Amino acid sequence: MTLTQLRYAITVANSNSLNEAARELFISQPSLSTAIRELEEETGTQLFRRTNRGITVTPEGEEFIGYARQVVEQYELIEYKYIKKETTKKKFSVSMQHYAFAVNAFVEMVNQFGMDEYEFAVHETKTYEVIEDVKNFKSEIGILFINDFNYKVLNKLFNEYELEFNEILKCGIYVYMWKGHPLAKKKEISLEELDEYPCLAFEQGNYNSFYFAEEVLSTYNYKRIIRANDRATMLNLMVGLNGYTLCSGIICENLNGSEYVAVKLKSDEIMSVGYLKRKGTAVSPLGIKYLEEISKFKDKALL
Numbered sequence: 001m002t003l004t005q006l007r008y009a010i011t012v013a014n015s016n017s018l019n020e021a022a023r024e025l026f027i028s029q030p031s032l033s034t035a036i037r038e039l040e041e042e043t044g045t046q047l048f049r050r051t052n053r054g055i056t057v058t059p060e061g062e063e064f065i066g067y068a069r070q071v072v073e074q075y076e077l078i079e080y081k082y083i084k085k086e087t088t089k090k091k092f093s094v095s096m097q098h099y100a101f102a103v104n105a106f107v108e109m110v111n112q113f114g115m116d117e118y119e120f121a122v123h124e125t126k127t128y129e130v131i132e133d134v135k136n137f138k139s140e141i142g143i144l145f146i147n148d149f150n151y152k153v154l155n156k157l158f159n160e161y162e163l164e165f166n167e168i169l170k171c172g173i174y175v176y177m178w179k180g181h182p183l184a185k186k187k188e189i190s191l192e193e194l195d196e197y198p199c200l201a202f203e204q205g206n207y208n209s210f211y212f213a214e215e216v217l218s219t220y221n222y223k224r225i226i227r228a229n230d231r232a233t234m235l236n237l238m239v240g241l242n243g244y245t246l247c248s249g250i251i252c253e254n255l256n257g258s259e260y261v262a263v264k265l266k267s268d269e270i271m272s273v274g275y276l277k278r279k280g281t282a283v284s285p286l287g288i289k290y291l292e293e294i295s296k297f298k299d300k301a302l303l
Contacts, residue, residue, distance in 0.1 A: 105293035174249030
């Protein structure tokens, strides 16, 4: 196995086409096919599935490509520093469910480290994609929640993907709505009181199972429900339709503004927000700083 073979495999995975990858690598398509086949034979793993419609990465190949990217990136860092005598930016990426406080922590970390020496990426995305991003090394850390309802299903997936979940904070369940909502001034709200208003839930795509929902009490028979893909749309629906969503109760006014409130839901449910990482891997200095910034929200997490 060589670095050249790893680079070939990464390029094929990125393009999903042997012809396109060969053009990008400036080699012939038969030579690339031979190199990939020899790599698969050496590793005993089918990395790609060939069909009449092209080439796709297998589940085993996804994991292999994740490791390959790490090896190639580390080699390039050494090459730039000691051979080419150049500097390259260190990278940090995090994936998360739609939590404003997780974005706020990212902002604080970037402000402290600056962007001259570092390249950052943040992915606010679906639950399953958070898990896959960490599994496939797209992100070093994934932020999501677990509770009694989804724990067994998600924990089984964590173990299968060789991931570990570490709790950051516990919190009760709150109703997040705009200040003009008819129920916004109440101290507590029951689910029955919310029946006449649309519940706003984040779309989960192909993995739209109750267990992958970002909102607790996902099995409740909501009278009205609207699904959306991003926080900005959610906020607009809260104002335009008196919609609401269920959340941790941690409000970041510097990001979402001061027009929204979190009111305690009449429920004994508890959610645990934490971070995913690959088993056996150490968290980078950037990751440690990011987690420190998130931990500052513990005091704002109410039970």
